[in-house]
Each structure stands twice: as structure tokens, then as C-alpha cells.
Amino acid sequence: MTSDTATKCTVQAFFAELFAMEYEAAERYEELASQMDTHNNIAVAALFRELAAIERKHAVRLQAHGQSVQAIRPRDMLLSRGFELPETAPLDRTHYLMTPAHALALALENEEQAARCFEEFAISAPDVEVRKLAAEMAAEERRHAALIRSRLAKLPEPPADWDHDLDPPRHS
Numbered sequence: 001m002t003s004d005t006a007t008k009c010t011v012q013a014f015f016a017e018l019f020a021m022e023y024e025a026a027e028r029y030e031e032l033a034s035q036m037d038t039h040n041n042i043a044v045a046a047l048f049r050e051l052a053a054i055e056r057k058h059a060v061r062l063q064a065h066g067q068s069v070q071a072i073r074p075r076d077m078l079l080s081r082g083f084e085l086p087e088t089a090p091l092d093r094t095h096y097l098m099t100p101a102h103a104l105a106l107a108l109e110n111e112e113q114a115a116r117c118f119e120e121f122a123i124s125a126p127d128v129e130v131r132k133l134a135a136e137m138a139a140e141e142r143r144h145a146a147l148i149r150s151r152l153a154k155l156p157e158p159p160a161d162w163d164h165d166l167d168p169p170r171h172s
Contacts, residue, residue, distance in 0.1 A: 009125050009126055009127050009130050010127060010130070011127065011129050011130055011133065014125075014127075014130045014133055014134070015062055015133075018062050018137065019059055019062045019063060020085065021085045021086060021087050021088075021114070022055050022056070022058040022059035022062060022087070023055075023056075023059040024085050024087075024088050025051075025052075025055040025085070025087040025088050025089070025110065026052045026053075026055035026056040026059060027052075028088045028089050028091075029048045029049070029051045029052035029055060029089065030048070030049065030052045031091075032048045032089060032091075032094055032103075033045045033046075033048035033049045033052065035094065035096070036048060036096070036098075038096075039096035039097075039169065041096060041097065041098070043099075043100050044098055044099065044100055044102075044103050047100050047103045047104070048103060051103075051107055055087070086110070086113045086114040086116075086117040087110045087111065087113065087114040087141075088110070089106050089107070089110055093106055093109075094106070095163055096169065097162060097163050097165060098162075098163075099155075099158045099162060100155055101152060101155040101156070101157065101158050102158060102162075104148055104151060104152040104155065105152060107148050108145055108148045108149060108152060111141050111142075111144045111145040111148060112141075112145050114137075114141040115138050115141035115142045115145060116138075118134045118135070118137040118138035118141060119134075119135075119138045121134035121138075122134035122135035122138055
């Protein structure tokens with residue numbers, strides 16, 4: 001965390017970051033669902049929509065914590081991998097033939113990334129209340145990861161040639 005970020009690390013700013021993270025994750029999952037619909041991958045599209053709804057529910061819950069969570073420019077504290085927030089699925093990690101197991105594995109990575117981010121924040125944030133909130137969020141993200149892990153364990157392993165397509169899509 002930079003010294004500039006440390007000075008902005010208030011409880012209100014932290015809730016704004018959380019809101020941005022959950023909102024952006026929901027938006028990305030919706031985007032991925034639409035892409036899967038385009039390729040007629042209905043099962044994965046439905047799973048991405050389910051994940052989007054969960055993230056959106058988290059965002060709505062976070063809005064209740066502050067009257068102006070959207071008033072602060074988010075993305076300053078929690079950016080951890082380039083331009084993406086910790087719980088936002090990277091676009092380059094998807095494939096039009098991916099299986100529900102792949103989608104859940106991606107969601108698991110996102111939850112674990114968010115948990116690590118919050119764990120680091122719980123140690124380094126200058127504000128005691130923010131450190132406490134970050135530790136709570138880390139624990140919540142670990143619970144989410146455990147739920148995804150248990151759901152993933154119930155799915156069959158994708159076949160080795162899952163991405164083989166005799167007639168791949170062509171761009172015009």
C-alpha cells in the first residue's frame with residue numbers, strides 16, 4: 001500500500017472499495033455469461049449468471065453500510081493484478097468451450113485472490129477499524145472459496161480434449 005493510499009484508508013473508503021469490487025465482479029460474470037450464450041454454452045452461461053447474482057447481492061448489502069460508497073473513486077486500495085480488482089475474472093482465462101468445472105475453478109481463484117488481498121490489508125491498513133473489516137472480509141472470502149471448492153468437487157473432471165473443436169468459430 002502506498003503512502004497516498006494509506007491516507008485514504010478510511011472505513012468509508014474501504015466500503016467504497018468493497019462495493020466496487022463486488023459490483024465489478026458481478027458485471028464481469030454477466031459479460032462472461034453473455035459470451036457463453038453467444039457460443040451456446042448454456043450450462044456455463046447459467047453458472048456465470050448465478051455467480052453474478054451472488055456478487056450483486058454482496059454489492060447491494062455493502063451499499064447499506066455507507067450512504068456514499070459510490071462517491072469515492074474506487075480501485076485505489078484493492079487493485080492487485082494489473083487493472084483488475086481482486087474478484088474480477090480475467091477475460092483471458094475463459095474459453096468458449098469451458099465446462100462448469102472450469103468456471104468454478106476460475107471463481108475459486110477469484111475468491112482466493114480476494115481473500116489474500118484482504119489478509120494483506122488486515123495487516124497493513126493504518127486504520128484499526130479497517131484492519132478489522134479487512135480480516136472479516138478475508139474470512140468471508142475464504143468461506144466463499146470453501147463453498148465453491150465443495151461444489152467443484154462434485155463435478156466431473158473435464159476431459160483432456162475439452163477444448164477441441166472440429167469447427168471452431170471464425171471471425172469475419
